[in-house]
Amino acid sequence: MGGYGSGGHNKTHGRVEEGFRIDSFSVLQYADWFEQLTSDYEINYPILGGSISCNLMENTAKISHNGREYPLGLSKVPNVDRISYRLYFLCPKCGKRVRHLYKKDWLYQCRKCAKLNYGIQQRSGLNLIRRKMYWLVVNKLQYVDWEVDHPDLCIQDLWHIPKPRYMRWAKYDALMGEYRRLQKEYETICNASLMKAFERINKLLG
């Protein structure tokens, strides 16, 4: 444990965010923090070289960057309280609900469409963490139906995992803590690998 709040991780994370990746959770956080939400439920979220204007009432958005504009679908998923919600993007290329979009070939697209899975997600370190998470979710937390409930999410991206009926809360909390720890670890390695990949691309492009 420890080290997640350290400057090193945050710095890497920040650079990844700014450069080429947008996070739908950050869009909603931005609206909350800066009270950007007008009565029309519109937010203008700044990104590198442009902005995303979102209409949270109609679940539509528009990305403008480098003088180009294209539409972006949004999807809201209610939280357990049934009042608040999480915001996701619909990938402009494949239409899948995703949290992160990556800039590639002048288009923001999901990790799969941008083909960033390749080479990065297949690294043995990440494979091992994913296997641990799968074991934790399916065997320990007994959430066998996770793929049925979230066909568009990967094992490392789960948000809510229900408590098994006969499990004590203390045990559930401990297992969830372990899952969140693996999630953080996964993200840290993934971000570092992405940064390296993009540094290589930038070097090639001069």
Ligand SMILES: [Zn+2]
């Ligand atoms: Zn896609």
